[in-house]
Amino acid sequence: MKAPRNKRLMGKRNPRRNRQRFGGFFLFILVGIFLLFVFRFSYIVVSGHANDENLTKKASALYQSSSVLRAKRGTIYDASGTPIAEDTTTYSIYAVLDKNYTGINDKKLYVTDKAKVAKVLSQYLPLDRATILRRLNPANSKTFQVEFGTAGSGLSLTIKQAIEKADLKGVYFTETPARLYPNGIFASHQIGLANAKTTTTANTTTSNLKGIMGLEKTLNSTLTGTNGVKKVEKDSYGYQLPNTKAKEKAAKNGKDVYLTLDSRLQTYLETLMSSVQTKYQPEQLNAVLMNPKTGQILAASQRPTFNPETGSGLGNFWRDTLVGDAYEPGSVMKAFTLAAAIDSGKYQPNSTYQSGQVTVGGTTVHDWNNTGWGTIPLSKAFPLSSNVGFVHIEETMGKDKWLSYLNKFQFMSKTKSLLSGEVSGSIQYEHTSDQAVTSFGQGINVTMMQMMQGFSAIANDGKEMQPQIVSKVTDPATGKTTKYKPKQVATPIKKSTAKQVLAAMEDVTYKDYGTGGAYKIPGYKIATKTGTAQISNANGGGYMTGDSNYIFSVVGMAPASNPKYVLYITMKQPQKMTDPATEILAQIFNPLMKRALDYDAGTTATESKATMPNVTGQSVSAATAALKKQNLTTVQIGTGNTVVQQMPLANEVILDDQRALILTNGAMTMPDVTGWSKSDVLKLAELTGKKITIKGTGYATKQSLAAKGLLNSAQSITVTLSKP
Incomplete structure (x- = not known):
């Protein structure tokens, strides 16, 4: 029993052996750690990664500077090549107040003379000296920097350079790409807006322009270019390393867009529209001037509108009402009803009817004067704008035939004119009364551009042309040009039908009983059709009442024998209707149509403006x-x-x-x-x-x-x- 105990005692009394065992174990651990370190180091060297991070990229970032070469957004031009929207740069000013903001050799980079800064900036910003001084002395003493709100943003290069000449310490500028709209209010909702959009990556923050409405939005991919990049090898102080070259990938600028708008006519239209808007204050006012032979839009505008250069007036009204609003057009629709009846052989101009009122499908339809004109021939229904007469014309033609012509004229279909926010329109056609009232423009919802497209068929020998506002797109890098050719979308009526409708529209202007006498222009023959459409109540309960609660309109074609221009104007609910609707619309129609015709005739040389x-x-x-x-x-x-x-x-x-x-x-x-x-x-x-x-x-x-x-x-x- 004692031998084993002695053996254990001998082991405890042999420290040398214990140290050898411990040393061997410790050496084993050290070798293992060393091998692990060698393996880890080799892995990092070979793979360039550690803890799921790319060390190669991190090291490169320390010694490589990368800057974005911003691509220029394409310019939008009018028909003559004058810029409507183009790239520019604006600047925002700020002042650094933190006294810890210093440079090499403790150079002060913060504002040191607030009085001088306030004096100089008050000369260039719409802020007085006292207001600027208050900004430079904020309540929080730890404020690093201050800005000056809208007064200190959107500054031009001229203002920036003038301020820089004063050599103000601690005053700096940030640069932002911007869009310049040199014409101010100029088809604003149709041209649209492009704003700076900032994107941030791991190494850079870039601001690029993006279209947010109008053609700037629908053609954004065409106008937007591709940014380039410039990379430079640098030392730890940020200087380019000797014997190294900058690597550069050039930016590709966006394509330029040319429109069909004629600046002479567009600018004049804007002036006329503003005058009527100010004087009569309609809820909405729209106008389009088109060449019916090509479908090209020469001038187009709407009210309310806004100034894209300043943003004034934009508010929440972003819709392009020429394509985004569907409305009941009223009696101007009778031009299409008459065309359909003539073209289908169902028009009987010498047949007589009792004007004033008629009951159809349980609904009584009245003429606009309520009493009518007694028993008259159907040939007078159009120049008199008789609703009752057109109910009879629709009944003679038949509901199916009339609906087929509405489809031939491309109503309830988008025109695809490239304007943003276009709607298709609609029709209520279930009951007999619904079918009857569409003959004079109620129960059917259309857009301005659908009407313009349909009018082109009447003015262009039955050939219906798609409204066109873009004429061509040019790539400045390659010189390649893509032209937008005029596009005929339908032939809803015969040439002879179109001529007869034009003759009837002349009667509207020149017959003593016609409703379009206010649109006569001396020296030219004008074919017109007027309209007064009721407006549906917002709650769906019938139509609004009151003398001004209508959409008043006129369409005119000139010269009447072979129209080169179609002008269509609508005015909704004038709040100050101090003159008859025809006289109000004539204040836009007559001078604009005359100027267009004079330009065409070459007789405007003596005009002074x-x-x-x-x-x-x-x-x-x-x-x-x-x-x-x-x-x-x-x-x-x-x-x-x-x-x-x-x-x-x-x-x-x-x-x-x-x-x-x-x-x-x-x-x-x-x-x-x-x-x-x-x-x-x-x-x-x-x-x-x-x-x-x-x-x-x-x-x-x-x-x-x-x-x-x-x-x-x-x-x-x-x-x-x-x-x-």
Whole structure:
């Protein structure tokens, strides 16, 4: 029993052997760790990865600088090659206040002289010196930097360079790609908008322009280019390594788009539309001028509208109402009913009927004057715009035949004119009464462009042309051009039918009982059709009542014998209907159609019209002299000596009674608006960004903020108008 115990005691008394065992075990652990380290190191060297991270890329990023070469977005041009929308760069200003922001040798990179900064910036921003000083002295002393809101953003290169010349410490700029719309209000909803969209990757932040409405949106992929990249090898201090070359992949610019719009006619249309909008205040106002031979849109506009250069007026109204709103067109639809009846051989012009009212399918239809004109031939139904007469025409033609012609004219189908947000329209055609009222434009919903497409068949010998606003696309890199050729979409009626409808439309203008006498233009024969459409109640309970609760319209074709132009105008619910609807619409129709016809005849050389010169960036004295040469009245807004904004914008047509407003650097001041029209006061509000309440009608007689008062200090401004 003692031998084993002695053996254990011997083991404990042999420390050398224990140390050898422990040393061997420890050596084994060290070798294992070493082999593991060698294996791990070899893996990292071979694979370039550690902990799921690419070490090669990380090391490269430390010694390689990569910058984006931004591609230029394509330019949108009018028919003559004048830019409508083009790329530019704007700048936003900010000031660094943190005193820890220093450079090499502790160079101060923050604002050191706040008084000087405030003085200089007040000369170029629409902020006074006191407001800027408050921004430079924030309540939180730990604020790193401050910005200046909208007043300090969207600055032009001219303003940026002027501020930089003052050598202000701690004042910096950020650069943002922007879209320049030099014409201001110019088919704004049709052209659309492109805004900067910022994307961030692991190494870079890039801002690119993206179309968000109108043609800028539908043609975004065409207009958008592909960014390039420039890579440079650098040392730990950020300098390019010697004997290395920058690697560059060039940017590919977007393609340029040319439209069919004629700037001369488009600008004139905008002026006429604004005048009617200001005077009569309709809920909506639309107009389109088209060449029916090609379908090319020469001018198009809508109200409400907005200025894409300033964003003024945009609000929440983003719809292009020329394609995005479906409405009941009213009596202008009778042109298509008459065409269908003639073309199908069902028109009996010498048949007589009792006008005034007729009951069909349990519904009583009245003529627009309620009493009618007694017993008259169907040939008078069109120039008199008799609803009862067209119910008889539809009944004679038959519901199936009439519906087939509506489909032939491509109603209830999109025109695919490239304008954004287009709807198809609809028809209510189940009951006999529904079928009857479509003959005079109720119970069917159409778009402006569908109507224009249909009108082209009447004006173009029965050949219906797709509305076209894009003429060609050009790739500036290759010079390759893709042309958009005129496209005939249907032949709904015969040539002889079209001629008969045109003759009937002449009667509307020139017969003493016709409804279109207001649209006569001396020296030209005009074929017209007027319309007054009821508006459905929002709750679906019948139609609205009241003298102004209609969609008033006119379509005209000229010259009537062989139309080169079709002009269609609609006006919804004028709030101040102080004149008959035909006289209101004539204020747009007659001058625009005459100008188009005069251009075609080459008789406009003697016309005199003033255009707004570009005075932005000029001194006040130079700008005033330039405007005086154009016989324009200059109104200065601001205490500075340099023009930073102007209204109207450069190249806009100026009517004789318009004022030219120039906003200067320095504090914004209120001008004396005595004698100003409502339109002028609205321009002042748009230019300054201030809310101005207008009371009364006529011309300005009172203003709540005195002339030369600071606009920035005024919470609200009221201008009172009075009739002379």
